[in-house]
Amino acid sequence: MVALVALAAVLLSGASALATRQLLLHNVDTQLQYSTSRIRNDSGPGGDPGGGLFQPGQVIGTFVAVYTTSGQALFNVVQGDGRQQYRMPAVAVSELYATQPTSDITSVTLTGLGHYRVVSYTRTLVDQNGDTIQAVIVTGVPLAQVDHTLVSLLIMQGLLSVLAIGGAAIGARTLVIRSLRPLNRVAGIAQQVSRLPLDRGEVALAVRVAPADADPSSEVGRVGQAINHMLANVDGALAARQASEMKVRQFVADASHELRNPLASIRGYAELTRRGRDELPPDAAYAMTRVESEAARMSKLVEDLLLLARLDSGPDMQVRPIDLAPLVIDAVSDARAAGPDHQWALELPDEPVVALGEPNRVLQVLTNLLANARNHTPEGTRVEVGLGHAADGRALITVTDDGPGIPDSLQASVFERFTRADSSRARSLNGTPVTSTGLGLAIVAAVVEAHHGEVRVESRPGRTRFSVFLPAVTAS
Known part of the structure; x- marks a missing residue:
């Protein structure tokens, strides 16, 4: 123009x-x-x-x-x-x-x-x-x-031409901006939806393109109408997914709760029978030992599933300011006792690191990370736990080992449920590979997310680091 x-x-x-x-x-x-x-x-x-x-x-x-x-x-x-x-x-x-x-x-x-x-x-x-x-x-x-x-005429015509072109440019710009306003509003709705965490949790797509911007008599209106139809379909699909996930979570929670007592009974009877080892044939005594160990492993799996179900349903965290140093010391001490064949190191700052959290859950995060390092690295591996503040001011806990590292194919899904490393990478105990439920790191991610924190992993052969970021409390 x-x-x-x-x-x-x-x-x-x-x-x-x-x-x-x-x-x-x-x-x-x-x-x-x-x-x-x-x-x-x-x-x-x-x-x-x-x-x-x-x-x-x-x-x-x-x-x-x-x-x-x-x-x-x-x-x-x-x-x-x-x-x-x-x-x-x-x-x-x-x-x-x-x-x-x-x-x-x-x-x-x-x-x-x-x-x-x-x-x-x-x-x-x-x-x-x-x-x-x-x-x-x-x-x-x-x-x-x-x-x-x-x-004089050319100068006057030049000035008038400049004014006419400038006026036309301003008018065209105003017209374009005015005509693009509905499209910008439609784009804003699309951007708002794109920022929603559609991959997890309960999502309600309440946003829609305004009726004035969804008038099918114009090109922009037809785009807005199509976006509204798409959002309605996506909203229905998300609602169906949410209902299905809720049923699965409820089933897992109910099943886990109902399995706790039978498993406790199995463990009790197996232990009681094992005490009479002298009266049992060797094969029966070994079988009772295996029943007891498998029941214990099953109980741990059930407890983990029940915890994840509770976290998914909206955890009620009793967060308060906590000093992370004592929790880190306790977790490393427990890990040293459970894995004496590893080298354990601890690096603490001179100043206290205070974060908002629930002590038992934060301790569970540390325990799971250290157990993961212990179970998936060979004997003699050095595991170092660090505590401090990140560049953005958040509390930072790091767990670093010099083991073989996590395969690239697993790093993207390492915090997903039932993700297991290759059996060739599992540590052996008395010749028997130490197996995991594949829920430890999933619990870490769920607990950290419930604290409004973040967990990251960086891994390559010879170095793996897990970093946990938690909201920090500034000392007054």
Whole structure:
């Protein structure tokens, strides 16, 4: 639009300037013919062609030049202000003769005088000796006023064109902004939905494109209407997913709760039977030992599932400011006792690190991370636990080991439930691989998220680090 306005302004300005120039040249040519006629008919005494310049109506700057057909300058005069006259510059006379003016009106540029329209005619003159001379008489009318008028016109047209183009640009920008407002609102709804955590938790897509922006009579309205249909379908799918997940969680919670007592009974009876080992055959005694250990493992799995179900349903955390140093010390001490074949190190800051959390749950996070390092690294692995503050001010707990690392294929899903490492990477205890439920790190992620924190993992062969970020409490 702006380009069209600019093109139109240029074309109109050019056409207007050209038409004005032609009109002004026509007026000058009329004046030239008038002046030539006056000079031709009203020559001064003795046939002096310059006498006609003194007649009223002559334009200031009009000149008369007379020279022979052989090029000898005989006479020239320029009309000044009032009845003043002056001679043409010699270089202007030479330039005038070089142009060879004819009876047809032409334009010339003369040094010291400027632009002129000139015309000539031949006349017989009588010199001082009484001899006749065939002379060429050239009359010229200045174009200074024409040039001045055209320059003023072009400047004015340029200013008007700039104003027109600027106004068109502002108008076009305003029109585009106004026409894009509904589209921007539709885009805002899409961005708002894109920021929702659709992959987890209970999600309610209550946002919709406003009815005014979903009018099918316009292109933007049809887009808004399509987005509303899409959001309605997604909302229904999310509601169905949420209902299904709630049923699964409720089932897991109920099943875990109901399994606790039978498993406790199995463990109790197995332990009671094992105490009478002397009265049992060796195979039966070994079987009772296996029943007891598997029941214990099953109980741990049930407890983990029940905890995750509770966390999913919206944990009621009793958070308070806690000093993390004692919890870290206790967790490392327990890990050293459970894994004496590993090297355990602890790095604590001089100042206390206070975070908002529930002590038992934070301790569980530390216990699970240390158990993960113990179970999935070989004997002699160094495990270092660090405590401090992150760059953003949050409390930071790190667990770093120099074990074989986590495979790249598992790092993206390491905090998902029932994610297990390759059996070849599991630590052995008395020749038997130590197996895990695959829920330890999932519990870590769920507990940390319930504390409004964050857990990250960075791993490569020879170095694995888990980083736990918790909201810190600034010391008053």
